[in-house]
Amino acid sequence: MISKKVVLRFPKDIADKPLVSDICKKFDLTFNIMRANIFPRKEGILTLEISGKKDNFDKGLDYLEENGVSIRFVEESIQRDEKLCYHCGFCVAVCPTEALTITDRKTMYVELFKDRCIACGYCVKVCPVKAMSLPEEF
Ligand code: SF4
Ligand code: SF4
Known part of the structure; x- marks a missing residue:
């Protein structure tokens, strides 16, 4: 399956x-x-x-x-530029599927679980440094 x-x-x-x-x-x-x-x-x-x-x-x-x-x-389409992301957490607040989640409360590390993503694009809109991206046609 x-x-x-x-x-x-x-x-x-x-x-x-x-x-x-x-x-x-x-x-x-x-x-x-x-x-x-x-x-x-x-x-x-x-x-x-x-x-x-x-x-x-x-x-x-x-x-x-x-x-x-x-x-x-x-x-395969949702991408995060690891060099740009500074783990501010803005995207975590808007992600509807917990594809973006804080997995370490001490460091506030934001992990991206691509398999949970539904390509809504909310994270792309809110990321202050444009670290998140989806192909243009999405
Ligand atoms: S909003 Fe952007 S910089 Fe902030 S945690 Fe998300 S991807 Fe990283
Ligand atoms: S595109 Fe939507 S579902 Fe995918 S990581 Fe961003 S906010 Fe979460």
Whole structure:
């Protein structure tokens, strides 16, 4: 079994197609919606956690890509510039999933758990030194 968070970008010409429910039926996958930005008659952006057998997971993502959906893995996309971060903790206060957490109260070290990130971008907005980043298209 595999479970990964992905950001799916649907161009406006396919934004109304039921491609996510297609992959669930065709490849026996399940999904949780983490975030959804759907703009009427424009593109749609969905952040999902998709789970299933590895083989089916790969086939499902191939199917989405073949149908024009662009895919980004969240875990590989959220980045922190360790040289810039000075562990002020501002991002901890806004992170909704505890992907950014103080793990040492003495040093106030802020740890980034990429597997918990849902690519909401709040940390990117609040970081005073722009240490956090996501790809532009997020
Ligand atoms: S807000 Fe920026 S500098 Fe402060 S802990 Fe978070 S990433 Fe580091
Ligand atoms: S983008 Fe930043 S604030 Fe949002 S879940 Fe990921 S680490 Fe937390």
